């Protein structure tokens with residue numbers, strides 16, 4: 001039954017493939033786990049609920065009277081990102097990141 005060389009090669013390749021599968025899955029898993037969460041979309045229900053504007057320079061003060069020039073997620077006490085990060089977590093937004101240069105109605109000065 002295993003005297004056929006091509007069958008032996010096929011079985012050997014299949015066994016090697018099966019043996020390598022856990023390694024392939026293991027090496028792929030950290031990449032997914034390390035991937036950044038999606039960015040909050042200002043047009044989403046969550047974004048609208050906090051008056052999120054992805055670019056603080058474009059905040060309309062008529063709609064967001066609390067906004068003052070210079071306020072961004074980067075200098076908000078709720079921001080969880082590191083200095084220099086393009087985006088990071090926000091204590092008020094679960095499962096999504098906010099842009100460091102964004103702003104929302106819940107902006108709060110650093111203590």
Ligand code: SF4
Nearest residue numbers: 073076078079090104
């Ligand atoms: Fe940005 Fe602060 Fe609003 Fe969070 S609470 S979205 S960090 S301005």
